[in-house]
Amino acid sequence: MSYRSEFYVFDEGKTLPAVIRSYHMNDFDELIQIQSECFPPPFPAELWWNKEQLKNHTTLFPEGAICMEVDGELAGSLTGLLVDFDPNHPNHTWEDITDNGYIRTHLPNGNTLYIVDISVRPKYRKLGVGKMMMQAMYHLVIQKGLDRLLGGGRMPGYHHFADRLSPQQYVEEVVGGKVKDPVISFLLKCGRTPIGLVENYLEDEESHHYGVLMEWKNPFQKM
Structure with missing residues (x-):
């Protein structure tokens, strides 16, 4: 279609x-x-x-x-x-x-x-x-x-913070609005919600090869 x-x-x-x-x-x-x-x-x-x-x-x-x-x-x-x-x-x-x-x-x-x-x-x-x-x-x-829309978001801003923040801490800082990430912040503005961090998600030096799984749940679907 x-x-x-x-x-x-x-x-x-x-x-x-x-x-x-x-x-x-x-x-x-x-x-x-x-x-x-x-x-x-x-x-x-x-x-x-x-x-x-x-x-x-x-x-x-x-x-x-x-x-x-x-x-x-x-x-x-x-x-x-x-x-x-x-x-x-x-x-x-x-x-x-x-x-x-x-x-x-x-x-x-x-x-x-x-x-x-x-x-x-x-x-x-x-x-x-x-x-x-x-x-x-x-x-x-x-x-x-x-049930949902899902995808793994790059976190390309992480390499600027990797010396002092773990990947999980970095995601928490982005979600909390203390740090802006070019991809994760954009997905948050689109209504996506982080549900997990995946190691070796993608070959991506800027993200240290991590990806953040982010979903949008179908509001009309009971789960």
Whole structure:
């Protein structure tokens, strides 16, 4: 099922047309370019999307493959898949649960929408692009009657504090508003809640390879 929602965003008082829509093959080159802008070194370039991964996103679970345009330019993308998640056994790696981004682990009858990636071009981040794409996925969680939206957030600010804070302490400082992290603080503003810390979640030197599992529970689903 193809997704498309048209609206306006505001850039310092200027009204700009915007659309959130499913992404397609014609978008692949631009989506890879966006990844390079969002995840510069020391983030490993081999973790940027490749065209085989993007093709899988659009064929295995097109409802979870969306992008956003602002004034005709691609501003960001979000990718998800369905998984069965057991809160009593939360530990996993990004590579295992997402099939290293190829999403062949997608389960059509899964209970959880898992966010594989969200990328927003730096020049568009002040417009709320990421938050609006996340909200589109909340709508999908409700539409499908899923238990939750879930994903592992990087904590790229942690390397500045690693000499004096444990990973858990760092997350607590971010949640408490004492420290701002580029990813975790953003996810908190999107309504996501931390439920656990995972060691060796992703190859990511800035995060010391940790990820923070953060969920949004379906408010219409009894659990």
